[in-house]
Amino acid sequence: MTTIINGKKVSQKIREELKEECEEIKKQGIIPKLAVIMVGDNPASKVYVRNKNKACQEIGIEYEEYFLKSEITQEKLIELIEDLNNRKDINGILLQSPIPNHLDINEAFRKISPEKDVDGFHPANVGKLILNQDTFVSCTPYGIMKLFAEYNIDLNGKHVVILGRSNIVGKPLIACCLNRNATVTVCHSKTENLEEHTKKADILIVAIGKANFVKKEMIKDGAVIIDVGINRTDEGKLTGDVDFENVKDVAGYITPVPGGVGPMTIAMLMNNVIKAARLQNKNN
Ligand code: NDP
Numbered sequence: 001m002t003t004i005i006n007g008k009k010v011s012q013k014i015r016e017e018l019k020e021e022c023e024e025i026k027k028q029g030i031i032p033k034l035a036v037i038m039v040g041d042n043p044a045s046k047v048y049v050r051n052k053n054k055a056c057q058e059i060g061i062e063y064e065e066y067f068l069k070s071e072i073t074q075e076k077l078i079e080l081i082e083d084l085n086n087r088k089d090i091n092g093i094l095l096q097s098p099i100p101n102h103l104d105i106n107e108a109f110r111k112i113s114p115e116k117d118v119d120g121f122h123p124a125n126v127g128k129l130i131l132n133q134d135t136f137v138s139c140t141p142y143g144i145m146k147l148f149a150e151y152n153i154d155l156n157g158k159h160v161v162i163l164g165r166s167n168i169v170g171k172p173l174i175a176c177c178l179n180r181n182a183t184v185t186v187c188h189s190k191t192e193n194l195e196e197h198t199k200k201a202d203i204l205i206v207a208i209g210k211a212n213f214v215k216k217e218m219i220k221d222g223a224v225i226i227d228v229g230i231n232r233t234d235e236g237k238l239t240g241d242v243d244f245e246n247v248k249d250v251a252g253y254i255t256p257v258p259g260g261v262g263p264m265t266i267a268m269l270m271n272n273v274i275k276a277a278r279l280q281n282k283n284n
Pocket of ligand 1: 140163164165166167168169170187188189190191194207208209210228229230231261262263265
């Protein structure tokens with residue numbers, strides 16, 4: 001019997017716990033606050049930003065957003081980041097990607113203070129993750145780890161195959177899985193004989209951005225399938241990177257799209273903002 005992993009339900013539970021935690025720390029005078037920067041008017045980003053605002057409101061996290069014109073210069077963007085770094089009332093800073101091509105996103109991520117880097121993209125935080133030290137873990141990989149914990153899926157000694165090596169999903173996942181004693185294989189667009197790898201996976205995590213790419217012939221019976229992909233079909237329907245309808249008959253566990261990994265990403269962002277607020281107020 002296949003278990004459909006319910007990310008929506010798990011994320012709601014986490015959000016309720018965070019709401020209580022937020023009320024608790026407010027009693028100690030800690031008011032968590034997130035600043036979100038968006039450059040240009042990418043429609044998908046607008047939806048993501050709106051959802052982040054909603055989640056903050058629900059949990060009790062204060063929220064500020066900066067919508068910058070797409071023509072903004074790198075200097076002005078960095079100036080804003082530095083202002084936010086210097087503000088005591090802001091605990092977390094998030095730069096929504098993508099940003100226009102004339103801007104250097106890596107420099108911008110580097111300028112966000114590591115203590116306020118709630119997305120976990122700063123090289124210092126990525127380094128700590130690789131060294132298995134406490135840090136801000138990038139939200140999607142962190143959300144996936146929470147799903148494993150919630151469904152008692154133990155990574156110890158398991159063969160995890162990751163499709164995709166992006167800085168925000170695939171690469172941090174390597175460290176997250178390795179830190180839990182998995183044996184990790186990473187595949188990407190240049191990988192030869194992909195199916196030979198995917199078929200060996202006890203746990204297959206797919207983050208490539210190609211609708212219904214993973215077919216049931218590509219997986220081992222009973223494997224855990226985590227689908228990170230968010231794609232829109234011509235009819236406007238959301239779909240993952242995994243051919244859910246067919247793969248679900250073979251998998252042991254599988255995440256749906258929507259309602260799997262997506263809601264976990266926002267929940268873990270909220271978690272990171274509260275963590276940042278706590279850490280920044282530790283010695284007060
Ligand atoms: P990127 O486009 O940054 O990276 C895609 C990765 O997939 C690359 O490493 C690329 O390889 C690899 N790839 C592409 N085609 C193939 C292929 N045919 N076989 C094997 N590997 C391939 O994507 P992201 O990591 O940012 O996002 C991936 C997906 O996850 C997207 O659909 C995105 O919308 C979604 N997403 C969902 C989130 C959520 O909260 N659920 C959060 C973030 C992303 P190469 O490096 O060689 O180019």
